[in-house]
Amino acid sequence: MKVTEVTIYTLKMRMKTPFVTSFGAVQDKTVLVIKAEDESGIVGWGEGVAFDAPSYTEETAKTTLHMLEEFLIPMLLHKKLNHPDEVNELFKPIRRNKMAKAAIEGAIWDLYAKLNNMSLAQAIGGIKKKVEIGISVGLQPTNEGLFGIIEDYIGQGYKRVKVKIKPGQDIELIRAIRARFGDLPLMADANSAYTMEDLPLLKALDEFNLLMIEQPLAYDDLVEHALLQKELTTPICLDESINSVEDMKRAVLLGSCRVVNLKIARVGGITEAKRIHDYCLEHGISVWCGGMLEAGIGRAQAVAISSLGGFSLPGDTAASSHYWEEDIIEPEVTVENGFIQTPKKAGIGYTVKQSFIEQIAERKILLT
Numbered sequence: 001m002k003v004t005e006v007t008i009y010t011l012k013m014r015m016k017t018p019f020v021t022s023f024g025a026v027q028d029k030t031v032l033v034i035k036a037e038d039e040s041g042i043v044g045w046g047e048g049v050a051f052d053a054p055s056y057t058e059e060t061a062k063t064t065l066h067m068l069e070e071f072l073i074p075m076l077l078h079k080k081l082n083h084p085d086e087v088n089e090l091f092k093p094i095r096r097n098k099m100a101k102a103a104i105e106g107a108i109w110d111l112y113a114k115l116n117n118m119s120l121a122q123a124i125g126g127i128k129k130k131v132e133i134g135i136s137v138g139l140q141p142t143n144e145g146l147f148g149i150i151e152d153y154i155g156q157g158y159k160r161v162k163v164k165i166k167p168g169q170d171i172e173l174i175r176a177i178r179a180r181f182g183d184l185p186l187m188a189d190a191n192s193a194y195t196m197e198d199l200p201l202l203k204a205l206d207e208f209n210l211l212m213i214e215q216p217l218a219y220d221d222l223v224e225h226a227l228l229q230k231e232l233t234t235p236i237c238l239d240e241s242i243n244s245v246e247d248m249k250r251a252v253l254l255g256s257c258r259v260v261n262l263k264i265a266r267v268g269g270i271t272e273a274k275r276i277h278d279y280c281l282e283h284g285i286s287v288w289c290g291g292m293l294e295a296g297i298g299r300a301q302a303v304a305i306s307s308l309g310g311f312s313l314p315g316d317t318a319a320s321s322h323y324w325e326e327d328i329i330e331p332e333v334t335v336e337n338g339f340i341q342t343p344k345k346a347g348i349g350y351t352v353k354q355s356f357i358e359q360i361a362e363r364k365i366l367l368t
């Protein structure tokens, strides 16, 4: 493979409803679409998924665009590659900037799979014909509103429900959901909203038999999560705190979690995500695939990685229609009885709607 030109499209996509977490709301999602063309004319597609504000991680849509334009894509252009794993190695001199790296690395994986006439899932080593899906529901203004949404998604077959919590919207909220929905497979995601001062409250949540509690403490902490896990019967799932296989090793050494929410973008790409998956399998950590409110290309990558054998719990990769009036791929991603079929076609397995992208793009940047 040798990439001879890369096009970056910047899109602003309006979500059907704003997604609210303990750190804020997202309604207009900036989507970077990355098109990488090989010397043979074959095209690979990637997606930049960072948010506009640096509140989930330190990256933003603008910092990822900057890194891609000024550093990452120039490093990659006209370089001969035998395998997409080499991209991870190539980018090692650039510190962090994981979502920027993942955006272009994903395009190289798609290109590689297409050049070898394999599905992305196959290229990664995926084995599952369909992947199991849950729903992540943002904070809602009222409990009644939240109950309506949960009812709707259970009715559609989603396999588990994740709700967001934050101080003031936590224990009574979970109690109310349990009272209303009984033993529904339920978990809570705090997006780092608590500290060890909240230990009594976090311990009190044990009563509700949550599947797990996601990222209760600081985004950059592993030590206090380990102390907390010793105090809780509920498994801790780390999201923000795991950004590399090295982080995962430290978390295992310390006992910081029993579960990991794996997002390709957060860890710098598919190669690193696969390494974390393999490490977790060997060390008894459960793995599932999280979401970044992605458009279709990122969603397709999530489906592919979820087809790896170690993804043993339902992921957050909901149907395209949960987020968008119109997605950038066809067919759109659909969920039936709580499963997405792993596509068999070459590459990401969905067709990218280039004319739709051209039509809605705010900017188009060509790098050669």
Ligand code: OSB
Binding pocket: 019, 021, 056, 136, 189, 191, 239, 290, 291, 292, 293, 294, 316, 317, 318
């Ligand atoms: O913590 O997993 C998270 C959305 C935005 C930022 C952070 C998170 C989330 C989600 C939604 O939980 C996942 C999705 O539906 O894409």
Ligand code: MG
Binding pocket: 189, 191, 214, 215, 239, 240, 261, 290
């Ligand atoms: Mg999370």
